[in-house]
Amino acid sequence: MTSFGPQEEWRSAGSSALAPPVARLIEQLHKLPGIGPKTAQRLAYYLIRMPDREARELADAIGSVKESLGFCPRCQNIAAPGLCGVCSDSARDQTRLCVVQEPLDVVSLERASAFNGLYHVLHGLIDPMSNVGPDDLRIRELLRRIGDEPVQEVIIAVNPTVEGEATAMYLRQLLRPLGPRVTRLARGLPVGGDLEYADDLTLARALEGRQDF
Amino acid sequence: MTSFGPQEEWRSAGSSALAPPVARLIEQLHKLPGIGPKTAQRLAYYLIRMPDREARELADAIGSVKESLGFCPRCQNIAAPGLCGVCSDSARDQTRLCVVQEPLDVVSLERASAFNGLYHVLHGLIDPMSNVGPDDLRIRELLRRIGDEPVQEVIIAVNPTVEGEATAMYLRQLLRPLGPRVTRLARGLPVGGDLEYADDLTLARALEGRQDF
Secondary structure (H helix, E strand, O other): OOOHHHHHHHHHHHOOOOOHHHHHHHHHHHOOOOOOHHHHHHHHHHHHHOOHHHHHHHHHHHHHHOOOOEEOOOOOOEEOOOOOOOOOOOOOOOOEEEEEOOHHHHHHHHHHOOOOOEEEEOOOOOEHHHOEOHHHOOHHHHHHHHHHOOOOEEEEOOOOOHHHHHHHHHHHHHHHHHOOEEEEOOOOOOOOOOHHHOOHHHHHHHHHOOOOO | OOOHHHHHHHHHHHOOOOOHHHHHHHHHHHOOOOOOHHHHHHHHHHHHHOOHHHHHHHHHHHHHHOOOOEEOOOOOOEEOOOOOOOOOOOOOOOOEEEEEOOHHHHHHHHHHOOOOOEEEEOOOOOEHHHOEOHHHOOHHHHHHHHHHOOOOEEEEOOOOOHHHHHHHHHHHHHHHHHOOEEEEOOOOOOOOOOHHHOOHHHHHHHHHOOOOO
C-alpha cells in the first residue's frame, strides 16, 4: 500500500500539468486497495466532472460511514448501533452459528441464500507472521455466545488457506469441550471447475471428502 | 453506468447483512467508472477500517476538489484559478501548440517529457452519435489563440479513433487557412509491440508512414 513510486512520478513529471488539488485527490485515491496510479487519475478526473451534488454525496458517504457504524454486540459484524439485521431476526435458526473471517463473508453467504442461522465475525485469522494472535480476534465473544445462547452447531467457514486452517484447528480445540457440534465447509472441486486444472491439494481433498452417490 | 442490477442484488440478498450506511457507500462507489460491485464492497469495508483522519482526508479531497478548480483561461486545462503551470512557464516553446482531447492526455505527454511547447485541451472529440458537435469543444478558444499568440505549429494529438480522425480533419480545415503548420502524431507500431499481433489498419499505417533509415 506504499505509494512513494507513483507519487514521485507525478511530482517530477506531471507536476506542472496537475493542479495541486487534483494531485492531492489522485494521491488519496491511489492509497485505496486495487487502485493503481492510472485508475486513480481516471477516477480523479471523473470526480472533477461529476455533478456537484453527486460528488458531495460520495464525500459524505465516505466521511460519515464510520460515525454511524459500530459492531453488533452479538455477532460482531459491522452494523448500525444495536443488534444487526441478522441477529435481530427471530425467524432465523438460533441453534446454528457460522464463524467467518470478516463482514464481506457474511454478505457472500447471505447472497448464496444457503444458510438461515446466525453468524459470528472474527475480524481476522490467526496469523503469527503478521503478529495476529487469538486475542486479536473476537474469539472471547464467540465463547461467551456458546455459553449464553442455545447453540448446537458451529460451522467454521474460514478461507481454506494456511491461516484459515490454523484458526479452524484452534477454534475446534476450544469449542469441542463446550458441547456444540463443530463442522466446517466442504473442500472439493468448485462448481463449474475443471478437474484437469484443479491443483493437487484440491483434488486430494475432493477425494478424501467423496460422498455416496 | 447504470447500477440497478447490482443494487437490487444487495437489497434482496445482502439487505439484512448490510447496515444502511454501508449499503449507501457501496452504491456510491459502484457509480464510479471501472468500479464493479465486488470492488465497491471491498473498497467500502476498507474505508470503514481506515483511520478516521485518513477517511476524512479522502472525503475532503473529493468534496473540495471541484471548488478549488477551474479552467486555465489559455489552454483550457483543469487548473487552480489563473494560468496553469504549463502556460505560466515562460521557458516553454510558445510557438508550438499540442491539441489534446482531455486533461489526462496532458499528464501523459508531460510524463513522456518529449514535448516542451504549450497545450490546448478540447474537452472532448466531435462525435455526432453522442450529439457532440464542434461548438461543444474548446475550438473557439483555440482559434482565438492562433490569432493572439505566436503559434507556428499545431500538433493534433487526439486518439487514433473514428472520433479522433473526424476531429483532426475538422481542425485541419479550420487551421490551415490561418497560417500555422498543422501536424499530427505518427501512427505505426507501438514500441515493444509485435508485428504478428498488430491489426491490419495499424500495419497499413506503419507502411504508409515508413521512414528512411
